[in-house]
Amino acid sequence: MILVTGATGKVGSEAVRLLGAQRHPTRALVRDASRAPRGDVEIVTGDFDRPDTLDVAMRGVETVLLVSPAVPAQEIAVIDSAVREGVRHMVKVSSKASADSPVDRRRGQARIETHLRASGLSYTLLRANAYMQNLLALAPMIERTGGFLMSAGDGRVGMVDARDVAATAAAVVTAPGTHAGRTYRLTGPGLVTYADVAEELSDALGHTVEYRRTGPAEHRAAMIQAGVPEAVATSNAQAFGLIAEGDAAWLSEDVESITGTAPRTLRTFVADHVAAFT
Ligand SMILES: NC(=O)c1ccc[n+]([C@@H]2O[C@H](COP(=O)([O-])OP(=O)(O)OC[C@H]3O[C@@H](n4cnc5c(N)ncnc54)[C@H](OP(=O)(O)O)[C@@H]3O)[C@@H](O)[C@H]2O)c1
Missing domain, CATH: 3.90.25.10 (UDP-galactose 4-epimerase, domain 1)
Structure with missing residues (x-):
């Protein structure tokens, strides 16, 4: 089972659509069930600020696609929940993470990436x-x-285009072993x-x-x-x-090399x- 967080957002919604269309067992985490994406996927309601809801969402999940507004405490809570629930691989959508960036959002991404690397989970970073x-x-x-x-x-x-970030993420979550430990630039x-x-x-x-x-x-x-x-x-x-x-x-060929x-x-x-x- 693949869990996609942020399933109402720009990348999450398209990733859920693609995974559902490809018939991969997929669960979409949303805050508000009335805004859940349609399609052949399971829906679970939850909130990054409520770890109990995250643990329920993680049950039976092998791979997580982590997309969120990247508030460090929230993404760290998702990572910790994944560890508790025995998830194997996490794919994190990130940006130009850097611990000494003048942009606080990028320092936050660096904190989250460091936490993920130290979590013991197998992981892939998608820096877009x-x-x-x-x-x-x-x-x-x-x-x-x-x-x-x-x-x-x-x-x-x-x-x-966020649709290409989603297509890349969908390709990575369905072949996590191939992409373990890798950082891609999208x-x-x-x-x-x-x-x-x-x-x-x-x-x-x-x-x-x-x-x-x-x-x-x-x-x-x-x-x-x-x-x-x-x-x-x-x-x-x-x-x-x-x-x-x-x-x-900066440019990279990672989208094409991963999605074809x-x-x-x-x-x-x-x-x-x-x-x-x-
Ligand atoms: N935007 C860019 O140009 C850009 C570029 C590179 C990287 N990124 C990275 O991409 C990631 C996501 O950004 P985005 O722009 O794609 O985000 P987005 O489209 O705004 O999506 C954020 C998602 O998180 C959900 N969410 C927010 N707070 C939540 C909570 N407390 N509990 C559960 N779900 C919650 C939102 O749900 P609701 O619909 O309920 O609010 C939404 O589905 C970030 O790591 C960002 O740094 C973005």
Whole structure:
């Protein structure tokens, strides 16, 4: 049995869909059963803040796909529950984890990865570059103002479609032995800037979408005004400042080598989601 956490999220929902379609025995962990993914999978309700619910979810599970907002205490609770319940292998979706990063989210990912390595579980780390799906959060601003505000400068990003992260995760959880102890870097097929994003959106929507370059402080304030929690807006603004300096300009061929399929381009992502921007 494979347990997928975060099964209502960007990666978790698609991983559950793929595993269900491939008829792998799969259990999806959700907080709210009414939002559970459909398909040929078991649903279990649980909360990362309630270890008793995690233990129930882990029963009879051999492999866990750990996807969550990566709050260290919560992911550490999932890892500890997996150890208690005799899980064999954990696949963790991660980002650019680093113990000395200025971005607290990345320091948190490093703490979680260290805990997983020391847990005794067999594991695989999937360190992903920024998801194309984050662009969907720009849709309301684009619709309202004809453009978007961003502090990424002309920094290039190996942006990856979360569907490809999910496809890679599904391939790894179904062949854990092949991937034990490995760390993969998941990216799209090319480096793109936010100017490229504006151009792709302009082409797809048939009108100009403007990229308005701004600094981290103004960007942080705009995110908070748009409803992003302060701590997340702070981490995001830090991360975009680093992107402007070239921090996300990395590519890898791991998606294709694991799934056998080339990752989706930005153009494909935009074409598939054009309705969300109109
Ligand atoms: N976004 C990116 O660009 C990006 C890039 C690289 C790596 N990553 C990594 O990917 C991971 C997930 O990020 P994401 O953006 O894919 O997340 P996401 O789509 O927001 O999904 C988070 C999932 O966690 C669930 N969840 C939240 N709190 C929970 C709780 N207390 N108990 C049970 N479930 C809970 C959410 O459920 P609800 O629907 O109930 O809220 C949702 O299903 C993180 O490790 C992140 O660092 C993200």
